[in-house]
Amino acid sequence: MNAFPLDAIPPSRLEGQAPHTPSPGPDADRGRTILIATDTYPPDVNGAAYFSHRLASGLAARGAEVHVVCASADGRPRVEIRDAVVVHxxxxxxxxxxxxxxxxxxxxxxxxxxxLIGKVGPQVIHVQGHFVVGRAAIAAARSAGLPVVATNHFMPDNMFQFAHVPVRFRRGVGDLVWRDFSRVFARADRVTTPTRIAAELLAAKGFTREVEAISCGIDLHRFQPQPQKWARQRFALDDRPTILFVGRLDEEKRLDELVWALPHVLNHVDAQIVFVGTGGKKAALERLAARLGVNGRVHFLGFVPDAALPQVYSAADVFAMPGVAELQSIATLEAMASGLPVVAARAMALPHLVDGNGYLYRPGDVRELARHLAAILTSAELRNSMAQAGLALAATHDHRRSLARFEEIYAELYQPAARHPHR
Structure with missing residues (x-):
């Protein structure tokens, strides 16, 4: 049972530790307490977890008191302070x-x-999904009369592989999940999602509320072009043209397309693929590479700590994202900010990230994918021009802009006389 598992430690006042370290930020946010409720948070490795962590630590650095409530990574309930954020x-x-x-x-x-809401005393609850923690947090916030911001990072495609849903049933299951999503998120005061295309998807799935697109954002101070040869040496990679993917090695990422494309790329340039991340498809990708005779050109670095990711991008010449269920793709944004051209599937929100900085290809068209990769890898001039376009586009996704917009939303909602009609 979860009831009151944390009351041994006062959650907002851990003895001898401050929940946040004040630093320059909007005056309106000083003293504000935000509770972020999420089903996934680091050490989980996925986009929603990373976004929740960046949001929490970013708000704390700007002067807010921030609490996160999430599942324990090892099963044991506890309270800890990480990056100036109180994590329950x-x-x-x-x-x-x-x-x-x-x-x-x-x-x-x-x-x-x-x-927990009674102990912490937040002015705003910000949920990061509609599953177990998110829906419980919305219900608790409504009972307490508190405003709710809800951000969606989810697509049913992300769960089909793990739930072993047969292909013929996926549309029906997806419809049920979207209806459940609409019931839960309809109770929020504000609903956001990372991109305009993602917002349009929610409308197409029957969600009738207004949805604001707010980029997940990236830290442009961390992700920027760096010397390449040194980065390759750090990860023990061969010094040859390199195609990079960063993310989960799972079904909806369609990484087999990259491996199938590699023999065609090798007809033009002596390239290699580097996969960074873990997932259920690694063994299948290794078998496919061996069957195609390119296993010596396909490398798996496994999990790379977040602190080392900037160097990973610097080891590559082009970034590839074959996934078809991306509501934004933080990894693609990080690659762009690192000066990499992009080749991405023409699917979901990925076209939103490609404008002069790379190419789009039809999902499943391996030869088109290979042509684009080979064109970039064989032309330094093309790589340079695409890199500059990518840097300019990435600059519009500075995480400070995203933090500032969320702060504005919190301020708009936190009015003593404000009415919250979606209870």
């Missing part, structure tokens, strides 16, 4: 349909969140 980790159990993720125990979760 709830009792959790393994998620049966996923090899690594855990889920908060639903029993007693509503009472626990109501208690």
């Amino acid at each position: 980790r709830l009792r959790s159990v393994p998620l049966l349909v996923h090899p690594t993720m855990r889920v908060s125990v639903p029993a007693g979760l509503g009472r626990t969140l109501s208690w």
